[in-house]
Amino acid sequence: MIKINILIATLINMATRLFKSILTWSPQSSVSRFLSVINQPDLLAIRKDLQKFEGGSVDLHTDEETGIAVMTLNNPEKRNSLTGKMMVDMADRVSQLEKWANGRGLIVLGTGGHFCSGGDLTFVQKALHYGGEMAAFQHDTLTRLHNLPLVSVALLQGHTLGGGAELSTACDFRVMSSTARIGFVQIKMGVTAGWGATTRLVHLLGRHKALGLLSSAKVFSAEEALGEGLVDHILPYSLAQSEELDECKKWLSSNYCAYDADLIQGVKSSVVYSELNPDINTSLKFEREVFTKFWGGPLQKAALAAKIKHK
């Protein structure tokens, strides 16, 4: 009987997903109402300029079966530092992820054993007149990344410096190789954080720790970063670097992506909406909207039928 209930629930769930695109509510469309901080014509013009600073790529692989996507920074000769072209690539990959109906999670990592050493200094040298535009573009992309209805993890291997450290704060969680290092070294390079890290660090760790990280330029070991609350998990020392992505996928899947994609997207969108909306009544209204989509639905019925014990 329980098996039949689960089968019926699964079929109804599949049908619901099929019609999801024509339903009026979707987590991303509801949250994106808050994201039009920077106007689109400006972003299009900046994108054209950034595109001219070539080198590297940002690639995306989505796995429909697990619901886990992997976004890879690809500029290993320069420790995956970001060129203008890579910034545009990343914006496009985030747009792809915003439309991914079956997604649960996202892992961001770099190729060649390093996460990201910040802005590509060759690009930075040529774009010294262009800071405001570049920051606006990165703010748009990394805010959209931060607010994706997926649980996101930055897998920090090797060095994560400057803009790379900023990128890591746009993910929900940070998993670190035992030998990796992370530092907000911008101040040492004569600038302040410009890709959103100040704002996100204050939310994440509070003003005291944010100020410490950003004003010291200290480069932290994995243990130190864990102590600061900057990272959430350190991978076992015994793992080869090539095994770390699989281990990170396991960590993400078993901890935060074990349930139905719609539920995970509902949870993440509610959290983002609440963070963005200071008015408690509006935030509670959104929570109710999400909640009532699931209440009495096939997932809840299947869970009730299974007589689950939470021991």
Ligand SMILES: CCC(=O)SCCNC(=O)CCNC(=O)[C@H](O)C(C)(C)COP(=O)(O)OP(=O)(O)OC[C@H]1O[C@@H](n2cnc3c(N)ncnc32)[C@H](O)[C@@H]1OP(=O)(O)O
């Ligand atoms: C937007 C604001 C910001 O992001 S401020 C932060 C800017 N980033 C930096 O200042 C990083 C400077 N680089 C470093 O500290 C080191 O290269 C790090 C990342 C620690 C890696 O050291 P290590 O593993 O010994 O390699 P290496 O120094 O030999 O570097 C290998 C090649 O990569 C290059 N590289 C590295 N980082 C960048 C970067 N951000 N932009 C451009 N190129 C970079 C190095 O120059 C080196 O190139 P080459 O082999 O000498 O041709």
